[in-house]
Amino acid sequence: MAPPEAAAAQSAPPGPDGPGDPAAPPAPVLEAVGVSKRFPGVVALDDVSFTLRAGEIHALVGENGAGKSTLIKILTGVHRPDEGELRLGGEPVAFHRPHEAQQAGISTIYQEVNLVPLMSVARNIFLGREPRTRLGLVDFRRMHRETAELLGGFGITADPRRPLHTLGIGTQQMVALARAVSVRARVVVMDEPTSSLEPREVETLFRVTGDLHARGISLVYVSHRMDELYRICDRVTVLRDGRLVHTGDLADTDRVRLVSMMLGRELARVRKEAAEGHDDGRTPAAEPVLTATGLSRRHLLDDIGLDLRPGEVLGLGGLLGSGRTETAKALAGALPLDGGEITVGGRRLRRISSAAAIRAGISLLPEDRKAEGIVPGLSVRENIVLAALPRLSRFGFISRRKQDRVVDIFMKRLRIKAAGPEQKVGELSGGNQQKVLLARWLCLEPRVLLLDEPTRGIDVGAKAEVQTLIDELAAEGLAVLLISSELEELVEGADRIVVLRAGSVAGELTGDDVTEGGLLTVLAETAPDAVPQPAPEAGDPPDAPAQAEAEAEAEDAPGAEGEPDGVPDPRKEDPR
Amino acid sequence: MKSLADTALPAPAGPPPPLTVTAEPRPSGRQRAAELLQRQGVLAVLVLLCVISSFLFDSFATLDNTRGVTIQASFLSIVALGMTLVIVTGGIDLSVGSVFALGGVVAAWASQYGFLPALLLPLVVCGAIGAINGLLVAKAGMAPFIVTLASLLGARGLLLALTHEGAKTYLVPRGSAFQKLGGGAVWGFGYPVLIALALFGLGGLLLQRTSFGQALFAVGGSGDAALLMGLPVARTKVLVYTLSGLLAGFAGALNAARLSSGVTIIGVGMELDAISAVVIGGTLLVGGAGSVSGTLWGVLLLGVIQNLINQIGSLNSSYQSVVSGGFLIVVVVAQRYLSAARRGT
Known part of the structure; x- marks a missing residue:
């Protein structure tokens, strides 16, 4: 097994089975070779190579800021790489706009449904390539018929005339998929397609991906859900901090190793590090x-x-x-x-x-302190007392003396490094801003x-x-x-x-x-809830419950009959 | 896990049998009614108002009065048609009033050289202004409000420069073909009315039945999605502002032909009338939904309100603005309510 920090493959995809493999891997459909992308202040991708072979389902994984989204955007023509090149069927290509990538047969399904909510289902599917009548006008009858056929193939009955926003998120995602597939794509990129789907809808999605796979279409599949990856993907590419960490057959990569590569903790080291004792002298109350x-x-x-x-x-x-x-x-x-x-x-x-x-x-120090907490234009003092103002005021008048006392206590106690209580918070370092926020909540005792x-x-x-x-x-x-x-x-x-x-x-x-x-x-x-839960009202095939029971053996399965699902907050996904 | 993977991956040839059927609930009767009201509400109000007025005022439901109302409304309607397309993309075009006046002056000046120059020159000038608006909005990414506010001022300034600060009025030669374009009539209905109707027919086809029209809705509904779906967003925006400029200039030229001169003081605030008519007609100011027929009813409604205030006689005609303003608010509030009803909440 290659070390996790596999010397980032420069150009050729690392052969998963070594040189002695008799069956040569299928030809690559889409390649990114040595691609780098910088945004002001950050290197989003650093010399990353990615190879998508014909007819495979390729998992692309990585944690926040790993560069997945940037790589996808480069593959689909939203961004252009600063260095490196894209190859389509072995030929170098440059996509200037998403349209060009789509023309070349690369379709994308984004994490948030990227369709037009107010337009009808059929219009969304055929937007930009509407069928025409002999007069050159849009042929709605054909559009509606073909939409119904297309969705019917996915097992969905929805009126093609309905505005998209009146459908459930899962159905909207299916419409996006129908659009992606109906352009005769060679490559379909799916960016966390299941994040907003019900388990039942996930099954439908997997059936469609299986169908695409059978038709020889290559898929790039981004997800954080290990079960999904291991269920449908052939190969995996791991990114971390904008760099390529690993590419290989998924079957050769066990789960713990995959997670450790995503998180950047080497397994060997982790195992060696024994519990170093947590004797902080704290004795939590009972x-x-x-x-x-x-x-x-x-x-x-x-x-x-x-x-x-x-x-x-x-x-x-x-x-x-x-x-x-x-x-x-x-x-x-x-x-x-x-x-x-x-x-x-x-x-x-x-x-x-x-x-x-x-x-x-209960006080919450939010994740995004810029957006949800700090007021950069106000002083350290003003920021600290913001939440406590009602307590520090009487009849709506704010006692400055009380304020100063409180602020003084917290600045000393939290060791806030500022020129003084009147310095603007925006001028402080990130750590000190965080302490100011902490002080604000501690004020409330x-x-x-x-x-x-x-x-x-x-x-x-x-x-x-x-x-x-x-x-x-x-x-x-x-x-x-x-x-x-x-x-x-x-x-x-x-x-x-x-x-x-x-x-x-x-x-x-x-x-x-x-x-x-x-x-x-x-x-x-293994997440016990990755197993499809037959919804009682749906006419699922009779074998599904049996499978569900068979899989429910996995230990702690809390609320197995609920709707277990996790939606990554889209704003949290790669901010680049 | 294995058994599941095996059943999922090898897909059968042809369309797979439906495993799950996602049946979406059909819209309820109340939702349908709300939808119908939202789409045709203005028309209903317009018809109602006309019926009531024809009982109240003897002179309302006469052919003469109808001719008067329609010819008055025809110029605004052509401007509002362009505005509808712009607003559907989520934009706004504040320059149309000035461009309307400029088109009239340019047409009047060019009419001394014949029919075609009088018709084409204002289209070239005003189309160019629209195209500049579009390029600044689409390529430079500037806010439509600011760009078209600038061209509102610019076009008005250009007009004043052409007319020596308004001191010089260009006249359309009496009896010329161009003058007939504005003054002629079929069964008493002026050519501008017929032209406006034809343009609305074409505009409806353009918006509802062409790819360009679909792109307008998509750009207004979700610009990011339109871009990611590979639509020519920038080109669509440039085109729609150019169209708006062309239509405003054309309306101005028609008006000059009708008045037989290039009047410099008209068109002030016309952009606001046009926006009101569009919004009253059910087009969402944020873009993504709307219709040209609604705009036509909106323009006519404003025209009928004006006409009624004139009929009452004792009221100052300035009250028209008060009534129109009030109506605008009613429409916007009703739209909010109806949208909520349509979503079934």
Whole structure:
């Protein structure tokens, strides 16, 4: 097995079975050779090569910022590479616009349905290539007929005249697929097509991909769901931080190794690192301060339950799109829920709203501090007291003296490095901005602190400081929920880790199990909910339930009859 | 897992048997009614208003009055036709009032050289202004509001320069073919009315039954999606602003022919009337949905309201703006309500 940091194949695809393979691999349909792409401030792709062979389903995986989206956009003509070239059937090509890539037979289904919601189903499918009558006018009768046939082939009955937005998301995705397929594509690129689908719809999608596969069409399949990848894909390419990490047959790559390559933790090292003890001198209280049960929201969260004790740091792990951020938002009342209960300090929240959560003592430090927190034009003082203003004022007048006292305390306590309380927050470093936000919430004297990626985008020194701070806060009796994509941060910072997968709890690590190896194992496990759940009202074939039962043996299967599904927040996907 | 993979991958030849059938619920009766009202609501109001007025005022439902209302409305309608297409793409064209006036002056000036120059020169000039608008919006990515505001000022300035600050009025030669184009009539209905109707017929075909029309809806409905679907978004935008300029200039030329002179002070605020008519006609200001027939009814509705206020006589004609403004708000509120009803909430 090649080492994970496989010397990034420069041009030729690494033969999966070595040179002695008698059957030469099929000719490549679409290749990216040594492609680099830079955006202001970031290198999105660095000398990446990618080969799509004729008739294969090729998985493209990687975590946030790995460069998947950029690579897809280059393959489909949205972006042009700064270096390197594309080859189609061995010939160099350059796509200036998406249209040219489509002309060349490359169709794309984007993560968010990229169709026109107000237009009808048929118009969407035939947009830009409408059938004409002899007079040169659009032939709607033919358009509607062919649309019905096309969708019928996918097992969908929807009136072609209906405006697209009146259909369910799953059906919309199928319409996008129908459009992609009907242009006589040679290559279909699917960017997380299942992220918003119901399990039943996923089955339909897989049937269609199987059909495409049988017709010799090559597919690039992007997904975070291991089960899907292993089920339908032939080969896999792993990207991380804009670089090629691995290309090879999926069957030769076991799950744990694939996840470790995505996350950038070498398996060998992870296994060697024994539990180094988490004796932080913290002794969490026995009684939880916060208990959440059955948090559910269609497509996002499925029956999430967890509790937080004063004085502990609970880590929330999971791959991109597993529902970590959504869980934190749900706890903070910022995500409308379909069901679930939150109890804080023995009191049940009657209405779950942001205001109620703050009143109960839950504070959320959001993932995207630029968009959801910091006001760069205001001073350090103003930013800190923003949330606490009602407490610091009387009859609507704000006591400046009280403000100054509070601000002074927190600036010292959190070691905020600023010229003074009146410096604009926009001028501070990322780490100090994060501390200002932390101070803002600590002003409210919360009992529960939810931290979503608190160290993202701040430098190493500041990172260590923020981590120390989190430990201190927990030691003082605060209950802390820590979300981090970095295994190391999670394992070192947390006393206990709850792992999410596809919007439900996949497992929990406690005590000596809190290791990177343990976490990787849970992350890579087979999700019990990848199995199709026959919806009671649908006329599924009789063999489906049997399979479902056969597969339900996988350990902890919480809420197996629900609608387990995870939707990665589209905004979180590669910001490039 | 294995058994599942085996059943999923080797697909049967031909279309696979439907495994799951995604049946979408049919729209309810209430949703259908809301949809119909949203689409044909203006027409209903227009008809209702006309019926009531014909009982209230003896002189309303006469052929003469109808001729008067239609000829008044014909010029605005041609301008509003172009505006409809622009608004369907999610844009706006504020320059049409100035371009309308400029077209008239240019046509009047060129009419001394004959029929064709009088017709074609304003089209060239105004089409060019529209094309510049389109290029700035599509290629330079500037906001349509700003671009067309600039050309509103620019076209008005050009017009004043051509007429020595409005001191010089170009006249259309009496009895010329060009003058007949504006002044002639069939059964009492002026040529401009017939031309406007023909243009609306063509405009309807263009919007509903051509690829270009589909592209207009797509660009307005979701510009990003249109781009990713490989539609020529930039070209579509350039074309639609050019069309709007052409139509405004043509309407101006027709108006000059009818008035027999290039009047410099007309067209001020006409862009707002056109936008009102388009929105009243059910076209979404954010783009992506609309119809030219709605715009026609919208223009006629504004014209009928004006006519009624004139009929009442005791009311200052400025009240027309008050009534139209009020009506606009009613329409926008109704649209919001109807959209909600259509979604079944």
